[in-house]
Amino acid sequence: xxxxxxxxxxxxxxxxxxxxxxxxxxxxxxxDEIIKIVKEKDINVVMxxxxxxxKSIPSSEASMMFxxxxxxxxxxxxxxxxxxxxxxxxxxxxYGSKIFNEFNIHIVTxxxxxxEKISIDDVDFYLLPFLKPFHLKHLMxxxxxxxxxxxxxxxxxxxxxxxxxxxxxxxxxxxxxxxWDGKLPEQCDSESxxxxxxxxxxxxxxxxxxxxxxxxxxxxxxxxxxxxDTVRYSGTPLKYSFSEVNDKKSVVIIDTNDFxxxxxxxxxxxxxxxxxxxxFEEVMNMKPTDDIIKVELEDENxxxxxMEEIKxxxxxxxxLVFINxxxxxxxxxxxxxxxxxxxxxxxxxxxxxxxxxEMTNDENEYIKSIIKSLKxxx
Ligand SMILES: [Mn+2]
Numbered sequence: 001x002x003x004x005x006x007x008x009x010x011x012x013x014x015x016x017x018x019x020x021x022x023x024x025x026x027x028x029x030x031x032d033e034i035i036k037i038v039k040e041k042d043i044n045v046v047m048x049x050x051x052x053x054x055k056s057i058p059s060s061e062a063s064m065m066f067x068x069x070x071x072x073x074x075x076x077x078x079x080x081x082x083x084x085x086x087x088x089x090x091x092x093x094x095y096g097s098k099i100f101n102e103f104n105i106h107i108v109t110x111x112x113x114x115x116e117k118i119s120i121d122d123v124d125f126y127l128l129p130f131l132k133p134f135h136l137k138h139l140m141x142x143x144x145x146x147x148x149x150x151x152x153x154x155x156x157x158x159x160x161x162x163x164x165x166x167x168x169x170x171x172x173x174x175x176x177x178x179x180w181d182g183k184l185p186e187q188c189d190s191e192s193x194x195x196x197x198x199x200x201x202x203x204x205x206x207x208x209x210x211x212x213x214x215x216x217x218x219x220x221x222x223x224x225x226x227x228x229d230t231v232r233y234s235g236t237p238l239k240y241s242f243s244e245v246n247d248k249k250s251v252v253i254i255d256t257n258d259f260x261x262x263x264x265x266x267x268x269x270x271x272x273x274x275x276x277x278x279x280f281e282e283v284m285n286m287k288p289t290d291d292i293i294k295v296e297l298e299d300e301n302x303x304x305x306x307m308e309e310i311k312x313x314x315x316x317x318x319x320l321v322f323i324n325x326x327x328x329x330x331x332x333x334x335x336x337x338x339x340x341x342x343x344x345x346x347x348x349x350x351x352x353x354x355x356x357x358e359m360t361n362d363e364n365e366y367i368k369s370i371i372k373s374l375k376x377x378x
Pocket of ligand 1: 011013051085087191219220221
């Protein structure tokens with residue numbers, strides 16, 4: 001029995017953009033950081049349960065980046081275990097996978113009745129690609145298929161067909177929603193997973209996974225454990241939405257001699273992501289940075305093209321919202337008005353809705369004068 005050191009990461013989303021800002025340099029950088037960790041920590045196995053690419057047709061840059069990453073790992077004699085996620089195209093991701101097998105790179109993108117198993121010394125790795133119940137349809141008769149109502153039923157069925165050897169150590173890779181005690185994992189904005197109205201139809205009960213010493217999960221972008229330390233979402237290596245600004249991104253390092261001895265190694269990005277909030281003046285006095293920035297302006301007065309100015313100070317500012325009493329209203333409620341309401345009456349209703357108060361005398365006089373001059377022009 002030898003000690004195997006494993007690194008778990010997921011949801012690389014290579015090729016991702018945010019508001020047209022490319023993460024290309026950031027992703028290249030973070031993959032190199034992971035390579036450094038693999039070297040420093042003497043990692044033997046790298047597991048990536050899904051969402052290698054952001055799009056089903058990855059850009060050539062994204063494919064090249066991943067190619068280089070795999071080549072680096074292969075040169076270091078590291079075994080790589082990959083399964084597909086919901087963002088990956090199974091056909092594209094599996095390209096070359098038969099040849100890769102010979103170089104200890106195992107990519108599994110389909111399920112044909114048994115989970116593909118890779119044994120390394122006394123550890124069995126089960127590689128389950130992203131699946132939905134309909135993917136099982138061709139594997140059973142109609143009557144049996146009718147009993148699979150949700151992802152939990154699907155998982156039960158899949159696991160009932162496996163003969164898990166309890167004398168060995170067992171690890172599962174999966175790209176799924178795993179819940180504990182009816183609670184869904186903590187999500188963020190970059191996952192873009194639309195939950196059905198029940199919310200739990202796609203979720204798998206963590207207790208189904210009790211036979212595994214460790215479960216390496218992908219799908220949810222925020223790092224977290226589910227029920228026990230050894231069922232985990234590693235989370236993305238980078239922040240991919242502004243909802244993640246306060247998250248700490250990391251990779252998980254596992255030691256097969258003691259699965260409880262889990263290490264979360266923080267990843268330092270090339271550029272961080274920040275939300276700057278304040279009035280325009282306050283923001284313009286904040287320290288300049290190359291971080292990816294979202295600005296939340298609190299000004300009550302309209303500011304003409306603030307982004308232009310903001311970009312001079314924060315060159316990677318990519319999002320701007322106004323957080324004030326005007327903009328925070330989703331929409332002005334439709335109001336019944338008299339059919340023959342005058343332009344002045346219509347405007348006062350509008351003003352009231354927008355500002356939550358009546359116009360002052362000065363404002364009243366001002367709008368009346370504008371309406372009058374418009375009429376005269378007519
Ligand atoms: Mn993902």
